[in-house]
Amino acid sequence: MSTGLAALAPLAQRGERTSFTIRGARVFDGRTRTSADTVTVEDGVVTGIGSGLSPVPGAPVVEAAGGLVTPGFVDAHAHPVAAGVEALSLDLSGCDSRAETLEAVRRALSAGSGWLTGGGWRMSDFPGGVPTAAELDALDPASVRPVYLINADHHSAWVNTAALRLAGIGRDTPAPPGGVIERDGDGEPVGTLHESAMDLVSAHLPAPADAELDAALTEAQRRLHALGVTGWNDAIVGEYGGMSDALPVYLRAEAAGTLTMEVTCSLWWPRDVHDPEAAVQELAGHRFDRERLRTTNVKLMLDGIVESQTAAMSAPYCRCEQVTGVAEATTGTRYFSPAHLEEAFAAVQRAGFDIHCHAIGDRAVRDALDAFATLRARSGGDAAADHRHHIAHVQVVDPTDVPRFAQLGVSANLQALWAHFDEQMVELNLPVLGGERSRWQYPFGDMQRDGAHLAMGSDWPVSTPDPWQAIHVAVNRTHPTGARPEPLGPDQALDLTCALRAYTTGSAHLGRTRTAGRLAVGAPADLALASADPFALARAQIHTVRNLLTVAGGRLVHAAPSGRTTQ
Known part of the structure; x- marks a missing residue:
């Protein structure tokens, strides 16, 4: 060879x-x-x-x-420009422990000035998944550099005292709707912000230069091409979590002839939308479908993640204060009401967009499926229409809802690498889900048997973009790096042909690609x-x-x- x-x-x-x-x-x-x-x-x-x-x-x-x-391979759900920025700044994704993470941050703090940004830290490396400002402050006793570090899931930020002060976050600062400010027993912020609370600090970050963002895209393409990936769906194109809108970055690359990936963009549906029709009209001004670049779907984030108890559940999380620090029972966060979803889905579909949902908890999955059912009923079934709506992540799904994916023609966008007993699953998911809901996780096999259309992606930089690692877990429900050797729900494994199909033609279908994912x-x-x-x-x-x-x-x-x- x-x-x-x-x-x-x-x-x-x-x-x-x-x-x-x-x-x-x-x-x-x-x-x-x-x-x-x-x-x-x-x-x-x-x-x-x-x-x-x-x-x-x-x-x-x-x-x-x-x-x-x-x-x-076509990655059906990734954040490549954000990943490229992290890879070229302070990339903590390679750190295997709390000690390694802190040492990497210490070196970065001593090597520059101004804001220190980056990401990739793992919640499982810190007690309860909550790193503290005190840990960062100890690395920089003068506390002159504000620090903002996004975790691997991109649903939490770790900040130091200087950043909290700049943002004016204190004991009396209320958490914004849908956000969580981790606090100590006296009510003081400890330095970890979840979901929309991240925006309290990210709003103060300096905007990255165009050259930095262009370099990030170049690096993202290089890394994913090396793994056999030729197309991706950028799952958030818009301003989110301190990241700039990536659409101008893609447009510059397309004009320069340097866009080698075939890219589908998911236009971001902000969490504060009050008038869905007006929001859709604004997004429609950015809709196009070109040879290498298209903006054909809209992304709605319905909930958060299990680790921070912000994924939306039908019943309260188990009360495991020793694991998460959360003393009161909660059912997580629903960013949009069912009525809003129905109105938003209808407006988005009328404008010719596909709908791309983030849904982790069983309540969020059901909310999405209910809204799709209403949309289908109101459009008379719309059998001739070419809609490619999909729900990403589908971590916890009530078994009664699994058949509805095939029945409603809604694709499941799988992040298969997560479906095993890694440290985060063992330490931060299982204790708060409890036995029954833990068995509901990632029901890929049942979806396949029911005839649902499957696509696959990595959610990079949340996890590696290497398709073969995700396919390994999809087929085995284990991984050599796992915290436990037994499979997570072995009856939910996919056969190899199905997994390969999902990561190629399955994802290409969702992205409406012209060449990527086809041979x-x-x-x-x-x-x-x-x-x-x-x-x-x-x-x-x-x-x-x-x-x-x-x-x-x-x-x-x-x-x-x-x-x-x-x-």
Whole structure:
């Protein structure tokens, strides 16, 4: 394999259209594993998929040695520009403990001035998932640099005393609607802000320069292309949590010809919308559908996350003050009333947008499904319409609601990597969910059996954007890095074909992509070459698969020299 990849590597650095042959491969075409063993590409276009095809004359030949060719992966739910900003600033996602996190922050504080921003810290590394301002203050005794660090989930922020003072947050500061200010026994803020409370500090952050945001997109494309990803759905395009609107960033890249991903943008539905029709009219001014960039769906965040007890539940969380510090029973946060959702969904669909919901708790999932049911009933079923509405995350789903995804034609946008016993699940989810609701988590298998349409994504930078890690968990419901070895709900595992389909054609369908996620003769090449054929591996070894070659929309964007993988 090394000769062909080595010849292609310099071309990949320039993102050129080129010709080559992959032979000795296995091929998954986006629907099924085929009998083909050869793929030919000429000037960026797929010219052959079959067995024993002649190589393209004069072009490099990549000997796949049984590796699997797939369509390029499409990440159905990611935040790439935000992830790129974090990767190029203070990236804490690689820290494996509280001590490592604090040491990384200490080094960053000593190396600069002004606001320190970044993210990626893990709630499971701190008692109750709540790091404190005191911990940050101890790293900078003079406390002259305000600090704002978003957690890996992007639903919480960790700030120091200087940042709290700048934002005027004290004992008497009320939490904004839908937000939580973590406090000590005396009512003083401790330094962790959840959901809309993050905005109290993020409003004071300096806006990043265009050059910084452009560099972030470039870095995001590089990292995801190295993993075989050729398209993504940016799950929040608008101002949120201290991040600037990414739409101008994408438009600049498209105009410059540097947008190598096929990007679908989810336009942000603010939490303070009072007039849905007016909000939709404003969003409609940003609606377009171009070859590499489109704004075809609207994102509504219906609730928060289980770890901070802000995911919306039908019954109160278990009272586990020793785990979360929350003494009073709560059912979480519902950002929108059922009446608002019904009105908003109707207005969004009339404007020609698809609807993209964040729903973690069983109450939020049901609210979304109820609103979709009302929308369907009021439109008379609308059988001929091409709506691609979807609910992302679907962590806790009442079993009675699972069949409704297929019945209503609502897709499930899965973040499969979360469906195992990692530290956050064991330490922060199970104790507050209790036994019954813990068994309701991530019902992927039941959704598949009921005939629901499935897509898959990473929610990067919340978790790794490597599709093979998510597929491993989807198939096994375990991961080698997990805190416990047994599977989480083994009956909810997906078969490998279904998981691959979800991460390619399934996600491409939701994003209305033109090329990404599809592999067909006569189309611009959009493909990834894996280091092995996962169908030939033991299921427990799927996580070992790595990406070697990526072609996006006809442009060669990644080749690992000598078969080595890079990220």
